[in-house]
Amino acid sequence: MPEGHTLHRLARLHQKRFGGQVIEVSSPQGRFVDGAEWVSGHVLKRADAWGKHLLHRYDNGAIVHVHLGLYGKFGEQSVPMKEPVGQVRMRMVGEEYGTDLRGPTRCEIFDDTQVDALVARLGPDPLRKESDPEKAFHRIHKSAMAVGALLMEQDVIAGIGNVYRAELLFRHRVSPFRTGKYLDHEEWDEMWTDLVELMKVGVRRGRIITLDKEHDSGTGSRGPGRPRSYVYKRNGQPCLICGTTILTADMKGRNLFWCPRCQAT
Structure with a gap:
């Protein structure tokens, strides 16, 4: 299972490649269709991480919560992207880059209250300055x-x-x-x-x-x-x-x- 540094590195990469852009989000696999529709066409304001949890925060208040688990992985591509291969839970397409998420344990929509509840259950993250x-x-x-x-x-x-x-x-x-x-x-x-x-x-x-x-x-x-x-x-x-x-x-x-x-x- 990826350790916390991997998720923070992913958050930095996604912030750099997608932050401030209108993102097209889909679920070729079909298991995240409703969530994808909720955020597709909106601006990704910020990508960050807490422990092993990745959070994509959009301008409509929706937050995509991803926990990679044992098998989850993002595959990065330049735009235009190739046709999806395999079980792609979530596809994100920005101005120059896209990414496919496969095999996560969790990929779901959260609001701020749910994020607060998640953080409350977790211990301090060594990679976050506010951690005690x-x-x-x-x-x-x-x-x-x-x-x-x-x-x-x-x-x-x-x-x-x-x-x-x-x-x-x-x-x-x-x-x-x-x-x-x-x-x-x-x-x-x-x-x-x-x-x-x-x-x-x-x-x-x-x-x-x-x-x-x-x-x-x-x-x-x-x-x-x-x-x-x-x-x-x-x-x-x-x-x-x-x-x-x-x-x-x-x-x-x-x-x-x-x-x-x-x-x-």
């Missing part, structure tokens, strides 16, 4: 759940996924199995600051980069001798810091990766 990390710390510190599980809860932090979860915990030498209430405030402040910077890099570069320069082989792919992460998908390989074998386990239905020596506590 204290809200996340309060949820973590009062919990008897493992930190590794808490970081994946979108009502704790909005936008973090499996990669950032694994890498952030390693970078701060925190065991994913540590109970949330034993994570102290200073540790959390350092983790939040680091997470903000890591996700900003993800927005700029279009990919998750978590290795410090001295540990990055720069070869562009993961694998033995070609690490692009500290622990994520490196199970069975030696830790880049201590040489201990990276382990993996299931935690609440998602694969967890960690170094048992570096992250002993």
Whole structure:
């Protein structure tokens, strides 16, 4: 599933390519016909994101809410666009560019009240300046759940996924199995600051980069001798810091990766 930086990057792209323009919106697949008719022919005022949720705000007050889920993806084209291929839930056509949305978990019309309700259910987003990390710390510190599980809860932090979860915990030498209430405030402040910077890099570069320069082989792919992460998908390989074998386990239905020596506590 795309992590939060992907949605913020998409929001920036759509704002640049479609913002301030009258957009023609359709649903070749037929599952978003009413919503498409509601916004088609209106000006896209703003595209933004909160966590893993993309929001297209139109001048008639309607907001298209998109959650990509596991399989959702936007395909960008220049105008004139080719005929739709496959199950295109939503097609947007602007002055110079168009985009096809396929396979999202959600593609629906919201109003401001529904957006407010969505945001109220979510934790702070590291990529939004107004986010308060204290809200996340309060949820973590009062919990008897493992930190590794808490970081994946979108009502704790909005936008973090499996990669950032694994890498952030390693970078701060925190065991994913540590109970949330034993994570102290200073540790959390350092983790939040680091997470903000890591996700900003993800927005700029279009990919998750978590290795410090001295540990990055720069070869562009993961694998033995070609690490692009500290622990994520490196199970069975030696830790880049201590040489201990990276382990993996299931935690609440998602694969967890960690170094048992570096992250002993």
